[in-house]
Amino acid sequence: MRIAIFRKAHFNAAHRLHNPKWSDEKNKEIFGLCNNANYHGHNYELEVKVVGEVDPETGYLMDLKYLKDIIKINVEDKLDHKNLNLDVPELKDIMPSTENVCYFIWNVLQQKIGKDYDVTVRLYETPRNYVEYPA
Amino acid sequence: MRIAIFRKAHFNAAHRLHNPKWSDEKNKEIFGLCNNANYHGHNYELEVKVVGEVDPETGYLMDLKYLKDIIKINVEDKLDHKNLNLDVPELKDIMPSTENVCYFIWNVLQQKIGKDYDVTVRLYETPRNYVEYPA
Amino acid sequence: MRIAIFRKAHFNAAHRLHNPKWSDEKNKEIFGLCNNANYHGHNYELEVKVVGEVDPETGYLMDLKYLKDIIKINVEDKLDHKNLNLDVPELKDIMPSTENVCYFIWNVLQQKIGKDYDVTVRLYETPRNYVEYPA
Amino acid sequence: MRIAIFRKAHFNAAHRLHNPKWSDEKNKEIFGLCNNANYHGHNYELEVKVVGEVDPETGYLMDLKYLKDIIKINVEDKLDHKNLNLDVPELKDIMPSTENVCYFIWNVLQQKIGKDYDVTVRLYETPRNYVEYPA
Amino acid sequence: MRIAIFRKAHFNAAHRLHNPKWSDEKNKEIFGLCNNANYHGHNYELEVKVVGEVDPETGYLMDLKYLKDIIKINVEDKLDHKNLNLDVPELKDIMPSTENVCYFIWNVLQQKIGKDYDVTVRLYETPRNYVEYPA
Amino acid sequence: MRIAIFRKAHFNAAHRLHNPKWSDEKNKEIFGLCNNANYHGHNYELEVKVVGEVDPETGYLMDLKYLKDIIKINVEDKLDHKNLNLDVPELKDIMPSTENVCYFIWNVLQQKIGKDYDVTVRLYETPRNYVEYPA
Numbered sequence: 001m002r003i004a005i006f007r008k009a010h011f012n013a014a015h016r017l018h019n020p021k022w023s024d025e026k027n028k029e030i031f032g033l034c035n036n037a038n039y040h041g042h043n044y045e046l047e048v049k050v051v052g053e054v055d056p057e058t059g060y061l062m063d064l065k066y067l068k069d070i071i072k073i074n075v076e077d078k079l080d081h082k083n084l085n086l087d088v089p090e091l092k093d094i095m096p097s098t099e100n101v102c103y104f105i106w107n108v109l110q111q112k113i114g115k116d117y118d119v120t121v122r123l124y125e126t127p128r129n130y131v132e133y134p135a
Numbered sequence: 136m137r138i139a140i141f142r143k144a145h146f147n148a149a150h151r152l153h154n155p156k157w158s159d160e161k162n163k164e165i166f167g168l169c170n171n172a173n174y175h176g177h178n179y180e181l182e183v184k185v186v187g188e189v190d191p192e193t194g195y196l197m198d199l200k201y202l203k204d205i206i207k208i209n210v211e212d213k214l215d216h217k218n219l220n221l222d223v224p225e226l227k228d229i230m231p232s233t234e235n236v237c238y239f240i241w242n243v244l245q246q247k248i249g250k251d252y253d254v255t256v257r258l259y260e261t262p263r264n265y266v267e268y269p270a
Numbered sequence: 271m272r273i274a275i276f277r278k279a280h281f282n283a284a285h286r287l288h289n290p291k292w293s294d295e296k297n298k299e300i301f302g303l304c305n306n307a308n309y310h311g312h313n314y315e316l317e318v319k320v321v322g323e324v325d326p327e328t329g330y331l332m333d334l335k336y337l338k339d340i341i342k343i344n345v346e347d348k349l350d351h352k353n354l355n356l357d358v359p360e361l362k363d364i365m366p367s368t369e370n371v372c373y374f375i376w377n378v379l380q381q382k383i384g385k386d387y388d389v390t391v392r393l394y395e396t397p398r399n400y401v402e403y404p405a
Numbered sequence: 406m407r408i409a410i411f412r413k414a415h416f417n418a419a420h421r422l423h424n425p426k427w428s429d430e431k432n433k434e435i436f437g438l439c440n441n442a443n444y445h446g447h448n449y450e451l452e453v454k455v456v457g458e459v460d461p462e463t464g465y466l467m468d469l470k471y472l473k474d475i476i477k478i479n480v481e482d483k484l485d486h487k488n489l490n491l492d493v494p495e496l497k498d499i500m501p502s503t504e505n506v507c508y509f510i511w512n513v514l515q516q517k518i519g520k521d522y523d524v525t526v527r528l529y530e531t532p533r534n535y536v537e538y539p540a
Numbered sequence: 541m542r543i544a545i546f547r548k549a550h551f552n553a554a555h556r557l558h559n560p561k562w563s564d565e566k567n568k569e570i571f572g573l574c575n576n577a578n579y580h581g582h583n584y585e586l587e588v589k590v591v592g593e594v595d596p597e598t599g600y601l602m603d604l605k606y607l608k609d610i611i612k613i614n615v616e617d618k619l620d621h622k623n624l625n626l627d628v629p630e631l632k633d634i635m636p637s638t639e640n641v642c643y644f645i646w647n648v649l650q651q652k653i654g655k656d657y658d659v660t661v662r663l664y665e666t667p668r669n670y671v672e673y674p675a
Numbered sequence: 676m677r678i679a680i681f682r683k684a685h686f687n688a689a690h691r692l693h694n695p696k697w698s699d700e701k702n703k704e705i706f707g708l709c710n711n712a713n714y715h716g717h718n719y720e721l722e723v724k725v726v727g728e729v730d731p732e733t734g735y736l737m738d739l740k741y742l743k744d745i746i747k748i749n750v751e752d753k754l755d756h757k758n759l760n761l762d763v764p765e766l767k768d769i770m771p772s773t774e775n776v777c778y779f780i781w782n783v784l785q786q787k788i789g790k791d792y793d794v795t796v797r798l799y800e801t802p803r804n805y806v807e808y809p810a
Contacts, residue, residue, distance in 0.1 A: 038761045039758055040755075083711065083715065100189070103138065127143070131138060132139040173357055174308075178397075234406075234408050264413075328557075329634070370729070398683040399681070401681070405677050405679040444579050446552060447552055541808075544807040544810040548802070548803040598705060
């Protein structure tokens with residue numbers, strides 16, 4: 001029996017959008033307020049979907065405590081109360097758009113959770129703007 | 136990198152459900168309170184999903200301000216604070232059920248956003264009743 | 271033991287804001303899109319607060335089923351799927367602003383629930399705009 | 406025109422997770438607080454998705470009142486204010502994990518709604534933990 | 541500067557409403573489905589409001605981590621994944637209505653937080669039914 | 676007729692909590708992750724309550740567009756996509772705790788809206804932590 005389970009988590013972080021190959025004018029034109037040199041921030045909401053088979057002994061696809069811990073160690077501890085441009089080595093040379101942060105989180109979680117499961121990550125930057133990978 | 140972005144919007148509108156080919160009795164039987172000749176209304180919530188490739192220069196699938204403006208001009212300005220039976224020429228001969236209004240919105244947005252992107256529209260008539268196209 | 275209980279309900283209705291003593295121009299200037307002659311509408315969310323003493327036999331301030339029924343008969347059955355300007359005799363000569371509809375609902379409920387209890391009504395026209403009486 | 410409609414419902418129930426083939430120690434180790442012999446409970450939120458064709462006469466995929474009644478009779482009346490381990494004959498020998506309860510609900514609803522429609526059920530045990538079948 | 545801070549928490553529990561001084565018939569008549577001898581349950585949401593003075597050194601009324609811990613130790617650890625009729629000594633002879641559970645939580649928290657602060661507790665049994673003490 | 680109206684708004688900002696009179700160790704001990712020198716951030720949600728008399732000509736306590744504009748000019752334009760420690764002159768020497776930011780917003784809005792109305796501001800730093808002034 002193939003089923004999907006979902007777990008929500010969240011983290012608060014600062015970031016700015018800035019392409020170092022562009023002039024300040026072009027950065028301001030393209031990214032607007034998101035280019036503020038002093039950063040701004042968000043309460044990111046994360047929805048992790050895991051698809052796989054149910055274990056008949058437990059009735060679980062996966063122990064939710066285990067999933068919660070994987071998300072905590074690999075995502076929340078890395079990103080919560082951090083500056084996404086400065087504090088996260090893996091994101092150093094990556095534009096911290098919601099698209100790219102979502103893909104980064106998916107990549108970490110799919111590796112940790114393993115190939116028996118298909119992971120999808122939805123990342124809310126605000127309640128009105130969000131991103132999902134894979135599409 | 137193929138990804139999905141989502142943007143929410145909303146509009147408030149009046150409507151009634153009435154099939155002019157039917158008797159008043161049949162309309163009342165089928166549509167119940169939704170058939171009220173004086174109209175009733177909703178706060179429609181709209182979720183627009185766009186699937187496509189991320190631009191490596193910006194980290195964006197699409198500038199959300201651009202998407203927000205397309206939704207505003209083509210959906211909100213057309214439907215907000217309107218009567219869906221009387222005020223929207225494109226809906227004149229169409230039953231303004233959530234299904235048909237959702238399809239109308241999808242059709243407009245898919246054309247405006249263009250063939251490089253796949254658009255999905257979810258339309259909430261109430262927090263408990265909603266519709267999605269394509270399925 | 272004096273305590274407060276809350277019960278939520280909702281109704282969907284059409285309305286327009288229009289002062290018949292004013293010119294069409296002034297109505298349009300003051301009420302904008304809300305003046306649309308063909309009406310628009312909302313999903314109204316209602317929060318009813320009742321303050322009183324807890325009955326030691328039941329542990330209830332009031333049977334919630336009783337409160338739910340009072341709200342259904344006196345508010346939902348009167349306003350749901352209605353046009354607030356045309357279909358509700360008690361609102362005929364009253365501007366159906368959220369303020370006035372909230373006061374109308376409070377007045378009905380305070381009378382029906384009776385003087386042993388203090389009623390407060392909060393009425394959401396949209397999730398971002400709402401009104402409470404008494405203040 | 407193939408489209409999806411969604412309807413939300415809810416029920417409140419008690420349950421415990423316990424595998425009778427295991428020792429009490431193993432049950433406590435695997436299920437933790439969820440193994441409490443005296444039960445605990447949840448406000449389950451249910452999202453039912455139905456995919457099919459729109460009827461051009463009504464603009465409906467399906468009369469939502471009909472869908473609401475199917476959910477009420479087959480799910481809410483069976484599970485609401487019940488103990489999922491003791492009060493539901495169909496669940497007697499099944500671990501009442503969210504995964505298994507979701508599958509049970511899907512199975513009932515897909516049969517009642519019939520083969521012309523594709524049903525998907527999402528079941529929220531809490532706002533942060535939920536399950537969807539089919540995946 | 542007198543201000544209010546709020547902190548949300550939650551717990552999942554089973555309960556039933558039953559007055560041992562009444563006949564089974566009267567219990568069923570008054571409490572309906574809530575009288576089920578095998579219990580049912582809820583995801584209780586808790587909102588704790590604390591009013592007091594802001595400390596000019598920290599800008600805090602109270603360290604939220606301290607408040608979170610007081611709620612965890614005194615409310616969540618006592619009530620989460622429990623049966624409110626059987627597992628909580630302080631509630632043994634008390635009808636576990638939302639009103640009485642709310643008052644119990646307020647009483648514990650007001651004592652622990654101390655007389656320099658005024659505590660108010662709002663307890664949601666469901667998103668539509670909730671209680672607040674003091675009123 | 677004295678009534679309350681509410682309007683919601685939001686802004687995204689970065690901040691850090693740091694008392695310059697303390698050592699780095701004490702700052703870390705008291706503020707924990709909130710002391711991160713590179714900042715973190717939030718989606719702040721703002722609820723503005725205004726109490727006053729209803730104008731019988733309009734049925735309004737106050738034109739919501741006017742209230743929305745006052746909030747936009749005086750709060751959103753000042754704080755949105757900003758660093759609360761560096762970009763807001765009025766907050767330069769103030770610890771940007773939710774308590775202090777809430778009081779700052781209240782002070783600006785009460786002055787702009789004027790003495791005929793009583794303003795209350797509720798500021799959500801996250802959906803689980805929020806503050807209200809006056810209490």
